[in-house]
Amino acid sequence: MKSACSQRLHNIRRSLGRCLRPNRFATLALSxxxxxxxxxxxxxxxxxxxxxxxxxIKTIQIDRMPNRAPYGWAPMxxxxxxxxxxxxxxxxxxxxxxxxxxxxxxxxxxxxxQFNKGIAADGFSSxxxxxxxxxxxxxxxxxxxxxxxxxxASAPYDSRLQLSQVQExxxxxxxxxxxxxxxxxxxxxx
Numbered sequence: 374m375k376s377a378c379s380q381r382l383h384n385i386r387r388s389l390g391r392c393l394r395p396n397r398f399a400t401l402a403l404s405x406x407x408x409x410x411x412x413x414x415x416x417x418x419x420x421x422x423x424x425x426x427x428x429x430i431k432t433i434q435i436d437r438m439p440n441r442a443p444y445g446w447a448p449m450x451x452x453x454x455x456x457x458x459x460x461x462x463x464x465x466x467x468x469x470x471x472x473x474x475x476x477x478x479x480x481x482x483x484x485x486x487q488f489n490k491g492i493a494a495d496g497f498s499s500x501x502x503x504x505x506x507x508x509x510x511x512x513x514x515x516x517x518x519x520x521x522x523x524x525x526a527s528a529p530y531d532s533r534l535q536l537s538q539v540q541e542x543x544x545x546x547x548x549x550x551x552x553x554x555x556x557x558x559x560x561x562x563x
Contacts, residue, residue: 423465423560429515433467434474438507442485446540453482453507453548460552465560476559480509483523487536490529498532503540505547511559522558526550 435458440450457478461467467476484506493499504527512519526547530539 425465425467425560426515427466430475430513431468432470432474433461433465433476433478434470434472435461436477436479438480438482438509440482440485442482442506445482445485446544448541449485449505449544449548450482452544453552456548456552457555460556461560464556475513475515477512477514478509478555478559480507482506483508484525489532500529501532501536502527502529503536503543503547505544505551507551507555509555509558513559524551524554524558526554 435454437454438450438457458469462469482505484504486506487501487503489498489500490502491498491500504525506523506525508521508523510519510521528543528546530536530543
């Protein structure tokens, strides 16, 4: 049995060798052409996700955005400001300056609200929605662009939980969402 299997395997190898032998030159020629084409016509593409002309725009001024919401959570202001600066520092080549930036962001946190989202069969709230709203003023001094806009994000949580149990996690999500919205509106090519 072993010799029959060995004989079949040997026959298959020999048949394949005969089929591939005439095509070796074509395969080698095609491989060399592809390698040459890739080497000569190399195209460099880099995706940064931004639409910034770094020859013109080199700096950004990001003012501290205070919490002016009627209701707030103390760490939220610092968390938001740090995340906003980190987003621009990590995703662009812009230098963050205190004054006179080529681009300028300012604003304030204007809303931090919670409201009932869903009602259970017993008539009580089953889900609560937490919403964060930030008013932003943007100026691109080199591109003659200026606007003021509000950005908001919201997330639900189970009404059986206290806000203090989920607040840090949800506020972190909301801040990440809003800073991404601001980044996309100011410098991203979306």
